[in-house]
Amino acid sequence: MKRNTFWSWFWLAVGVLYFILPLIATFLFSLRAKKGVLSFLAYEHVINDPSFWESFLFSLVVAVFTILVSLLLVVPTAYWIRLRLPQLRTMIEFVTMLPFVIPAIVLVFGIIRVYSGAPFHLTSTFIGTDSLLVAAYAVLALPYMFRAVDSGLGAIDIRSLTEAAQSLGANWFTILFRVIFPNLRVAILSGAFLTLATVIGEFTIASFLVGIHAFGPYMSLIGQNKTYEASSLTIISFGLTWAFMGLLQFITRGRAESLAGAH
Amino acid sequence: MAKESPVQVPDKIQDKQSLADSPVFLEINNVTKIFGSAVAVQDFKLQVRKGEFVSFLGSSGCGKTTTLRMIAGFELPTSGTVMLDGEDITYQSPNQRNVGMVFQSYALFPNMTVGQNIGFGLQVRKISKTEIKQKVDEMLSLIHLEQHIDKYPYQLSGGQQQRVALARALAIQPRVLLLDEPLSALDAKIRVELRLEIRRIQQQTGITTVYVTHDQEEALSLADRIVVMSQGHVEQVGTPSEIYNHPTTEFVASFIGQLNLLPVENVDLKNGACTLGGQMVRFDHSEPRPVGETPRLAIRPEEFQFGQAEGHNVLKGRVENVMFLGAVVRLRINVRGALLSADLFNERAMSLPRVGDVVMVNFPAHACWLM
Numbered sequence: 001m002k003r004n005t006f007w008s009w010f011w012l013a014v015g016v017l018y019f020i021l022p023l024i025a026t027f028l029f030s031l032r033a034k035k036g037v038l039s040f041l042a043y044e045h046v047i048n049d050p051s052f053w054e055s056f057l058f059s060l061v062v063a064v065f066t067i068l069v070s071l072l073l074v075v076p077t078a079y080w081i082r083l084r085l086p087q088l089r090t091m092i093e094f095v096t097m098l099p100f101v102i103p104a105i106v107l108v109f110g111i112i113r114v115y116s117g118a119p120f121h122l123t124s125t126f127i128g129t130d131s132l133l134v135a136a137y138a139v140l141a142l143p144y145m146f147r148a149v150d151s152g153l154g155a156i157d158i159r160s161l162t163e164a165a166q167s168l169g170a171n172w173f174t175i176l177f178r179v180i181f182p183n184l185r186v187a188i189l190s191g192a193f194l195t196l197a198t199v200i201g202e203f204t205i206a207s208f209l210v211g212i213h214a215f216g217p218y219m220s221l222i223g224q225n226k227t228y229e230a231s232s233l234t235i236i237s238f239g240l241t242w243a244f245m246g247l248l249q250f251i252t253r254g255r256a257e258s259l260a261g262a263h
Numbered sequence: 264m265a266k267e268s269p270v271q272v273p274d275k276i277q278d279k280q281s282l283a284d285s286p287v288f289l290e291i292n293n294v295t296k297i298f299g300s301a302v303a304v305q306d307f308k309l310q311v312r313k314g315e316f317v318s319f320l321g322s323s324g325c326g327k328t329t330t331l332r333m334i335a336g337f338e339l340p341t342s343g344t345v346m347l348d349g350e351d352i353t354y355q356s357p358n359q360r361n362v363g364m365v366f367q368s369y370a371l372f373p374n375m376t377v378g379q380n381i382g383f384g385l386q387v388r389k390i391s392k393t394e395i396k397q398k399v400d401e402m403l404s405l406i407h408l409e410q411h412i413d414k415y416p417y418q419l420s421g422g423q424q425q426r427v428a429l430a431r432a433l434a435i436q437p438r439v440l441l442l443d444e445p446l447s448a449l450d451a452k453i454r455v456e457l458r459l460e461i462r463r464i465q466q467q468t469g470i471t472t473v474y475v476t477h478d479q480e481e482a483l484s485l486a487d488r489i490v491v492m493s494q495g496h497v498e499q500v501g502t503p504s505e506i507y508n509h510p511t512t513e514f515v516a517s518f519i520g521q522l523n524l525l526p527v528e529n530v531d532l533k534n535g536a537c538t539l540g541g542q543m544v545r546f547d548h549s550e551p552r553p554v555g556e557t558p559r560l561a562i563r564p565e566e567f568q569f570g571q572a573e574g575h576n577v578l579k580g581r582v583e584n585v586m587f588l589g590a591v592v593r594l595r596i597n598v599r600g601a602l603l604s605a606d607l608f609n610e611r612a613m614s615l616p617r618v619g620d621v622v623m624v625n626f627p628a629h630a631c632w633l634m
Contacts, residue, residue, distance in 0.1 A: 160370035163337055164428075166357040167364035168384030168435055178383075182374040 023238070030231035042228035046236060051218060056240065059206075059215035062130065063199035066137040067192045070145040073138060075188070078149045079180055082158055089150075096146040099139055104204040111136055112208065129209050136205045137198070144194035152187020153180075193245050200241050288313040288471050289334070289439055294343030296329050303329040305495040307343070311439075311473065316465055318474045318486035322518070326495040327475045331441050334473060336360050347438055363432030363470075367444040369424040371416040377403070377427050378412040384435035402430035405464060422453040426460065433468060440465070440472045446481065458485060479519050483507065491515050511552075513634050516561055524559040524634065525601045535628065540599030544576045545628035554633050564593065566630035567605035575625040578603070582620045596622065 033041035046052050081089050099107070111132055115122040122128035158180065165175045181188070206214035212221055219237065223230040289311040296304040304326040311317050319327035332338040334345055336357035344353045352360050371380050381402050382395045390398075403409045406426040416424055425445055432440060442461070446454040462485050465472050476482050482489050483503040491498040491506060491514075499506060499515045510516035517524070527537040527544065535548030539560060546560060571577050580598035592615060594605045605624050607613075616622050 156373065157368050157370065160366045160368050161372060163335070163357070164364065164366060164370035164372075164431075165383070166337075167335060167360075167362060167437075167441075168431070169358045169361070169387040170383075171358055174387060179372055179374075183372070185374075 023235070026231045027235050030228055030235055033228035033232075040232075042226075042232035043236065045226070045229050046222075046232050051212065052233070052236075055213060055215045055218035056200075056237070058210075058213050059200050060244070062133055062137065062214070063196045065134045066141055066199050067195050069134055069138045070141050070191070070195060071149075071188060074142070074145045074149050074191075075181060075184065076176060078146060078153055079158065079176065082150070082153050083162060093146070093150070096142045099142055104140065104202075105208075107136060107139065108205045108208045111205075123209075133206065133209050133214075136209070137195075137202065140202070140205070141191075141195040141198055144198065145191040148187045148191030148194070149184060152184040155187075156183050189248060192248065196245065196248075197241055200237065285312040285314055287311070288315075288348055289473070290344075290346040291330070291334070292344045292346065294330065294333060294340045294345065296326070296333060296338060297341045302495050304333070304340075307497060309490060309497070309500065311471060313471055314469045316462070316472045316474065316485060316487045318476060318482040318489050319492055320476055320479060320482040320489050320519075321492035321498075322477055324494075325492040327477075327490075327492050328443055330492075331443055331473060331475045334439065335362055335364050335441050361435065361438050363435060363437030363440045365425070365428050365432050365440070365442040365445045367447050369416070369421070369428045369448075371424055371428055371431070373416055376413050376415055377408065377419070380416070380427055381431045381434050383431065388435070398434055402434050405433070405467070406430045406460070420453075421449050422457055425449065425457060429461065429464065433464070433470070438471070440470045442472065442474045444475055444477065446476075446478070454481075461485065483519075491518065493518070509550075513555075513561075516634065521564045521604060521606070523562050523564060523603045525562070525598070525603055527558055527560045527633070530554070530558050530633065532633070537633070539578065540580070540601055542578055542598070544578070544631070546631045546633055547629045548633075549629075552632060552634070559634050560631050561634045562603075562626060562631035564604040564606040565591075566626045567603075567607065567624040568626065569607060570623055570625065572625045575627050576631070577623055577625045579621065579623050582616045582618055582622055585615055585618060587615070594622075596624065 028038075030042050031038040031040065033039060033045075077092070081092055112123060114120065115128070115132055116124070122132055161179055161183070162175055165179045170178070201216055201219070202214070203216035203220055207217040207220070210217075212218045215237065219230070219233055222233050287310045289309075291307055291309045294304060294307040295302070307326070307330055309317070319330060321327045329338060333340050334347075336352070336355060336359075340353060344351055346352070347360070347362075372383065375383065378399050381399045385395045385398055399412070400409070403412055406429060408423060408426060408430075411419060411423065411427075416427070419427065425448075429442075429445070445461070446457055449457065458481060461474075474482070474485060483506075486503060488500060488502055489506050490500050493514050498518075499511050501509070506515060507519055510519065513524075516522050525539055527539050530537045532548060532554065535546050537544055537546065537558070537560065544560060568575075578596075578598050580596040580603070582594055583597050583602065584595035586593040586595075587609070590609055591606045592609050592613075594607065594616065596603050596605055
């Protein structure tokens with residue numbers, strides 16, 4: 001028993017070090033902007049750069065829209081497949097994995113090719129381009145979101161819950177939004193976290209569609225031109241992403257706990 | 264354990280009388296359900312009176328749950344109709360039928376408290392908050408769980424969860440209450456307690472109820488009438504006493520309780536006599552019953568008594584096995600090649616026979632019949 005505890009802690013420590021050490025090294029490097037002393041000069045430069053905030057907020061908003069679009073697309077689909085078309089589940093699972101196989105560059109070129117000419121012309125307006133960005137990210141987030149939601153659905157008896165709600169007089173809309181969605185909170189949250197992290201740092205699609213308006217290309221640009229600022233930017237973006245995830249978790253804390261207990 | 268009900272449960276005989284006078288409320292007319300090439304339910308016919316408690320009894324895959332699901336609207340019949348209160352509901356969607364359903368898995372909404380679960384159906388019906396609160400309190404008092412209103416399902420025991428599920432189904436004042444093996448997931452003690460609770464609530468509310476189970480004890484103790492099903496069709500419909508004491512088919516006879524089926528010879532159907540292992544046996548021949556090609560004597564193990572008795576059939580045999588079950592002692596007796604089971608009530612002063620002993624058991628002629 002004691003031996004087991006020791007090795008558990010040992011492997012945990014190894015894991016933590018594996019993740020923490022590069023961060024510590026990056027953090028220490030980012031403090032050396034001023035020769036001979038440790039300072040937050042690089043951080044000041046980054047924070048005082050309006051492009052930093054603009055690009056971060058832009059990516060954050062795109063991430064929120066991506067999460068919403070993904071949820072509206074994935075939850076009803078995964079629910080219906082589990083409820084009525086279980087024989088299609090393997091095929092749908094395969095389709096959702098395609099973004100792992102198809103490079104982002106192929107996806108973005110495809111999007112530009114289809115939507116920059118007649119009859120769509122979406123790339124000629126900001127709103128059109130932003131919508132395409134959200135759509136592309138929804139595709140990119142599909143494996144994370146579908147897997148999270150599908151395993152969430154697998155953890156609850158959706159057939160009985162659906163039938164119970166139906167027998168109590170609920171229509172499909174009520175069942176989906178008052179029974180299914182709330183019971184998938186934990187799964188949705190983990191899917192949302194992964195989507196957020198993916199969207200905030202994504203480079204390829206963003207650079208072709210919106211350039212340095214998005215956070216990924218902005219970070220890349222800074223990395224090419226400013227040494228210490230790039231490191232500080234990494235730490236800041238890491239911190240902000242985690243802070244936002246923490247905020248999401250805090251907002252849904254009570255519910256998530258009660259649902260976790262239900263399983 | 265639930266507190267005693269403040270409401271007087273009507274006398275069983277009076278209850279039956281009033282049931283017989285009740286109009287037919289639920290009608291299942293020649294319903295057949297086919298899944299692919301498998302016939303799940305075949306030509307099912309049943310009339311249920313208002314306030315009646317009917318139980319569908321059968322082993323797994325006999326079509327009892329499919330029939331219940333067709334009443335609830337979760338499955339559509341391949342042919343036939345389902346009528347409720349004179350209305351054809353065969354193709355009505357489940358949320359339009361006003362039928363309450365209780366599931367084996369409870370199916371409580373994990374994200375809602377007990378109070379919210381019970382009030383869900385009323386909320387869907389856009390009933391005012393005050394009325395919902397009133398109804399929820401009423402239902403909680405019915406199931407004696409008033410103090411648990413703000414708890415989540417995971418904070419309750421299985422038995423409590425199933426009571427909440429029952430209250431939730433009853434809160435919408437459904438026309439029919441459907442229960443799909445509601446006690447199967449519970450342990451034996453809770454099952455018996457909740458069984459009584461379900462019957463009390465059903466009698467208190469007077470709701471027409473269809474109860475699916477594979478547990479014959481549950482069906483016998485709860486239902487006004489039992490529908491015994493096998494391989495998608497109805498074997499027999501009758502009161503628990505009719506089903507147990509007067510089974511009309513071999514399946515019903517052997518499915519409900521224990522039954523000895525002993526090979527007999529020299530059958531005289533007219534006079535109700537035959538021989539079993541060379542010993543003369545008289546049997547009940549008051550009703551004409553179909554007899555198979557190789558006639559067998561049907562008798563329940565509890566009909567036997569030790570020794571001889573005036574006017575009773577007597578069989579002599581060798582004891583092959585003795586099983587002490589507490590209240591009952593089960594003997595396996597070999598009567599010249601025919602093995603019979605005899606259940607004898609245990610008595611403190613009784614000296615149990617041993618394996619190899621030759622014993623005599625007796626039973627009245629009216630206790631056995633030919634199949």
